[in-house]
Amino acid sequence: MYLTQLKHHLTICPILLSIFFQLIPILSADAIPNFAISQVNIYFSVDNPVEGESVIITAYIMNKGDETQKDIDVRFFEETLDSSRLQIGKGGVIIGLRRGEVGKVEARWRAKSGQKAIYVVVDPDNVIAESNEENNQAKKNITGKSLDLPKPTPDQIQNTIKKGNKWLHSQQGEFVISCPDQHHSPSFMELCMVCRKSLEGGAVEKVDNEKTKGGWLPIIGPGGTALALMALLHSGTPEADPAVVEGLDYLLHHAPVPDWNQWDDTYDFAVAILALTATGNKEKYYNRVDFATSRILTKQRYKGWGYGAFPDMAHMHYVLLALYAAQKWEIEIPADSLKQAAEWIKSMQREDGGWSYAGIEVTSPWAETSYGSMSMTALMGLKICGVLPTDPHFQRGLEWLTRNYTITSNPGAYEWHYYYLSALQRALTIPPSQETAGKHNWYEEGAAYLISQQRPDGSWKSGGQEEPIMSTCFSILFLSKAIPF
Numbered sequence: 248m249y250l251t252q253l254k255h256h257l258t259i260c261p262i263l264l265s266i267f268f269q270l271i272p273i274l275s276a277d278a279i280p281n282f283a284i285s286q287v288n289i290y291f292s293v294d295n296p297v298e299g300e301s302v303i304i305t306a307y308i309m310n311k312g313d314e315t316q317k318d319i320d321v322r323f324f325e326e327t328l329d330s331s332r333l334q335i336g337k338g339g340v341i342i343g344l345r346r347g348e349v350g351k352v353e354a355r356w357r358a359k360s361g362q363k364a365i366y367v368v369v370d371p372d373n374v375i376a377e378s379n380e381e382n383n384q385a386k387k388n389i390t391g392k393s394l395d396l397p398k399p400t401p402d403q404i405q406n407t408i409k410k411g412n413k414w415l416h417s418q419q420g421e422f423v424i425s426c427p428d429q430h431h432s433p434s435f436m437e438l439c440m441v442c443r444k445s446l447e448g449g450a451v452e453k454v455d456n457e458k459t460k461g462g463w464l465p466i467i468g469p470g471g472t473a474l475a476l477m478a479l480l481h482s483g484t485p486e487a488d489p490a491v492v493e494g495l496d497y498l499l500h501h502a503p504v505p506d507w508n509q510w511d512d513t514y515d516f517a518v519a520i521l522a523l524t525a526t527g528n529k530e531k532y533y534n535r536v537d538f539a540t541s542r543i544l545t546k547q548r549y550k551g552w553g554y555g556a557f558p559d560m561a562h563m564h565y566v567l568l569a570l571y572a573a574q575k576w577e578i579e580i581p582a583d584s585l586k587q588a589a590e591w592i593k594s595m596q597r598e599d600g601g602w603s604y605a606g607i608e609v610t611s612p613w614a615e616t617s618y619g620s621m622s623m624t625a626l627m628g629l630k631i632c633g634v635l636p637t638d639p640h641f642q643r644g645l646e647w648l649t650r651n652y653t654i655t656s657n658p659g660a661y662e663w664h665y666y667y668l669s670a671l672q673r674a675l676t677i678p679p680s681q682e683t684a685g686k687h688n689w690y691e692e693g694a695a696y697l698i699s700q701q702r703p704d705g706s707w708k709s710g711g712q713e714e715p716i717m718s719t720c721f722s723i724l725f726l727s728k729a730i731p732f
Contacts, residue, residue: 280312280346282308282377286387294389298392299656308350308351309349315375318340320371320372320374326363362390369383394655404726410705411726413705415478415490415720435715457501459497461496468515471717475720477720477729513562514562520539520540524536536576543566550587560624593640601618601625601659603615611660623674624670668697668721671693672729677730
């Protein structure tokens with residue numbers, strides 16, 4: 248009996264194995280997805296937007312192959328797909344697709360003037376094997392209308408600054424907004440911190456106390472106050488102005504804690520230096536600036552400054568600008584510190600010549616690759632560290648700016664538009680200055696844009712993370728061509 252069964256198995260097994268191995272290619276082919284997109288699957292929320300207008304780009308991707316449970320990366324690009332390409336924001340991810348199923352991804356983009364090609368690329372890094380790799384990308388053109396703004400006059404610029412400063416004065420202190428259930432949240436929030444209901448149209452009231460009096464956005468620490476003081480002082484507001492006096496008192500004696508020995512964040516020290524040096528009162532504030540400078544220098548890690556051990560370009564922006572201001576007050580900055588900072592900036596330059604938040608390892612919440620505000624920070628930082636504009640890294644950065652230049656958006660990112668304008672101004676104003684970006688008079692064009700965007704109350708509003716006080720300060724600093732003196 249056992250011998251008969253053994254003979255039977257020996258006869259059947261080769262046949263089954265033969266069938267199994269013949270089926271493997273078929274099963275593998277069936278298991279491979281096929282992501283497809285074409286021009287008709289790309290939609291714009293506005294067909295003929297005005298330059299700078301917000302556009303939502305929507306792309307629909309179909310899986311014409313077999314089901315996949317893998318995350319499908321989708322990215323959006325502007326104008327080209329070669330090595331100089333400018334990615335739009337962070338892109339999106341579709342979490343798996345069944346056969347015949349359609350996934351949707353959106354990106355926010357601020358329109359440019361003229362005709363622009365928008366590319367959508369599915370699985371751009373070829374992480375997922377597909378039966379057809381030729382239908383993973385598509386492009387669609389969109390045409391933006393130019394703003395055609397008139398050249399601003401000096402009087403127009405000064406009047407715009409004056410209106411902005413008046414609005415800043417009105418925003419000093421702590422403000423809260425009420426939701427329909429009368430919960431209080433910081434006035435800049437869109438949703439209630441307690442019940443998550445919309446705060447649109449809610450009542451705003453000032454709720455100052457001794458710890459917040461004199462500050463701007465005191466809930467975030469010294470940053471908002473320092474920024475407002477910089478804007479006011481650099482645009483001509485005297486140190487004796489009551490708002491400046493109260494703001495300096497808040498900065499020196501209240502935020503984030505009264506004793507500067509207990510401060511820890513390099514960003515706090517940096518913005519404090521920039522506010523104090525903006526007074527020009529070296530005799531009164533030299534010791535504070537010297538103390539803050541020494542604390543910053545002790546916190547340099549891996550050649551730069553950041554939240555933790557790894558540096559990031561956002562911290563580098565304010566730290567290097569603060570060290571530049573301290574140098575103007577004849578506070579010695581070790582040459583090796585600036586040399587190391589320059590080395591870090593150079594090492595973070597991307598293939599396209601621009602810079603992102605902190606290299607490939609730590610991407611920005613607002614952009615995946617190079618974008619304007621960080622690229623301009625890098626150019627500014629290289630100058631402060633003593634790198635000449637003839638340096639190849641600096642030249643490649645200027646080429647990135649020339650290629651992606653705009654004043655109506657933060658190229659490569661949707662948010663932090665006015666921060667980008669301020670970074671652009673600092674990068675190109677700090678000596679040796681550049682009066683043009685390619686063929687563009689960046690200051691003239693930027694000033695014309697800011698005048699056109701100022702709201703009736705004197706403020707500017709970018710939206711998202713950039714609170715109106717920040718946008719307004721960045722705008723005033725740009726118009727004032729503010730750099731440490």
